[in-house]
Amino acid sequence: xxxxxxxxxxxxxxxxxxxxxxxxxxxxxxxxxxxxxxxxxxxxxxxxxxxxxxxxxxxxxxxxxxxxxxxxxxxxxxxxxxxxxxxxxxxxxxxxxxxxxxxxxxxxxxxxxxxxxxxxxxxxxxxxxxxxxxxxxxxxxxxxxxxxxxxxxxxxxxxxxxxxxxxxxxxxxxxxxxxxxxxxxxxxxxxxxxxxxxxxxxxxxxxxxxxxxxxxxxxxx
Amino acid sequence: xxxxxxxxxxxxxxxxxxxxxxxxxxxxxxxxxxxxxxxxxxxxxxxxxxxxxxxxxxxxxxxxxxxxxxxxxxxxxxxxxxxxxxxxxxxxxxxxxxxxxxxxxxxxxxxxxxxxxxxxxxxxxxxxxxxxxxxxxxxxxxxxxxxxxxxxxxxxxxxxxxxxxxxxxxxxxxxxxxxxxxxxxxxxxxxxxxxxxxxxxxxxxxxxxxxxxxxxxxxxxx
Numbered sequence: 001x002x003x004x005x006x007x008x009x010x011x012x013x014x015x016x017x018x019x020x021x022x023x024x025x026x027x028x029x030x031x032x033x034x035x036x037x038x039x040x041x042x043x044x045x046x047x048x049x050x051x052x053x054x055x056x057x058x059x060x061x062x063x064x065x066x067x068x069x070x071x072x073x074x075x076x077x078x079x080x081x082x083x084x085x086x087x088x089x090x091x092x093x094x095x096x097x098x099x100x101x102x103x104x105x106x107x108x109x110x111x112x113x114x115x116x117x118x119x120x121x122x123x124x125x126x127x128x129x130x131x132x133x134x135x136x137x138x139x140x141x142x143x144x145x146x147x148x149x150x151x152x153x154x155x156x157x158x159x160x161x162x163x164x165x166x167x168x169x170x171x172x173x174x175x176x177x178x179x180x181x182x183x184x185x186x187x188x189x190x191x192x193x194x195x196x197x198x199x200x201x202x203x204x205x206x207x208x209x210x211x212x213x214x215x216x217x218x219x220x221x
Numbered sequence: 222x223x224x225x226x227x228x229x230x231x232x233x234x235x236x237x238x239x240x241x242x243x244x245x246x247x248x249x250x251x252x253x254x255x256x257x258x259x260x261x262x263x264x265x266x267x268x269x270x271x272x273x274x275x276x277x278x279x280x281x282x283x284x285x286x287x288x289x290x291x292x293x294x295x296x297x298x299x300x301x302x303x304x305x306x307x308x309x310x311x312x313x314x315x316x317x318x319x320x321x322x323x324x325x326x327x328x329x330x331x332x333x334x335x336x337x338x339x340x341x342x343x344x345x346x347x348x349x350x351x352x353x354x355x356x357x358x359x360x361x362x363x364x365x366x367x368x369x370x371x372x373x374x375x376x377x378x379x380x381x382x383x384x385x386x387x388x389x390x391x392x393x394x395x396x397x398x399x400x401x402x403x404x405x406x407x408x409x410x411x412x413x414x415x416x417x418x419x420x421x422x423x424x425x426x427x428x429x430x431x432x433x434x435x436x437x438x439x440x441x442x443x
Binding site: 002003004007008010011014015018019077078079081082084085086087088089090091095220 | 273275303308318322326
């Protein structure tokens with residue numbers, strides 16, 4: 001990523017610190033979602049597979065509430081044209097992607113810590129596998145969410161369109177990372193999970209390449 | 222004088238089934254002030270957005286050249302300055318922060334002397350560290366000029382440049398534009414008589430409203 005993209009990231013980060021456009025909604029969503037899950041399961045013990053699924057469900061919907069902001073906030077404030085006038089499409093996509101990557105990692109670290117604290121079944125037996133899954137999953141989530149955010153930013157009903165459009169695109173990733181998270185919880189070895197890991201790497205690379213190729217067309221009317 | 226040129230070749234823009242303009246051809250070269258005139262809804266803003274590379278034409282193309290070398294679309298932003306009523310700067314930053322971020326994102330060093338000169342010329346030097354959201358609409362309009370001029374562009378595109386400005390502000394803008402036009406191309410899209418009076422050449426958009434099978438030669442009228 002270029003220095004220009006990093007400057008755009010710094011601008012977005014500084015703007016976020018002043019406006020709290022994405023962080024507030026993300027924090028509220030994470031707290032509410034985890035509280036609802038905790039209240040609904042009560043004292044019941046839930047299985048590891050259900051815990052792994054719920055972990056990524058919270059991550060998916062948190063991403064839906066926060067990651068679209070990268071482009072939607074520019075569109076709503078009317079600053080999209082300003083960006084057009086100062087940077088090339090690839091710089092804009094790279095800057096926004098970097099911002100979403102940082103946001104998604106911070107958000108998911110908080111979710112993982114809360115899960116560790118409140119869910120008995122969330123005990124990681126293969127930590128290396130969990131970390132690799134976590135990193136690859138977050139990269140895929142950020143890459144996909146960023147390009148989808150750019151696509152829906154110009155639409156009228158952004159709020160509903162974002163999860164609807166994201167679901168089919170993110171479904172393969174979510175299914176794979178749920179399986180890998182379950183493997184890391186039940187102690188499956190790294191070697192036995194290589195196929196799923198390779199699939200996630202493929203997903204990330206394909207989405208990244210497709211996003212850079214598509215963004216020029218999405219960005220320009 | 223610059224060696225910059227912008228050429229429109231058979232530009233057509235259609236929104237849905239509505240023709241905005243048809244078969245526009247022109248070449249603006251080296252320096253001077255060029256006008257785009259037309260009534261409300263005639264497509265002035267659409268044309269300047271196409272020239273700036275913000276939107277694409279339905280047909281035809283715009284060629285920006287620096288000397289004999291064609292400028293790639295992804296590098297165009299460093300050669301143009303743009304002012305329009307629908308351009309919005311970041312309210313949560315100060316004027317200075319906006320200008321610093323813009324130059325960093327452009328990948329160029331902020332020319333502090335030039336920015337300070339422009340801030341002084343547009344009477345914003347004492348408010349440069351205030352958040353843009355505290356500015357009046359006239360001050361925001363003046364800041365847009367600084368945004369457009371800070372990187373010394375070869376092509377300055379102005380859509381309704383004097384909207385929100387009082388008569389003193391308008392005079393200041395005209396003086397600066399005349400000075401800029403000595404070294405760069407200035408394109409003004411407006412229906413204000415006073416804005417168009419300073420233009421050496423004018424493109425009347427009303428002439429390009431009819432769809433025709435025969436090519437209508439784009440005529441620039443004095």
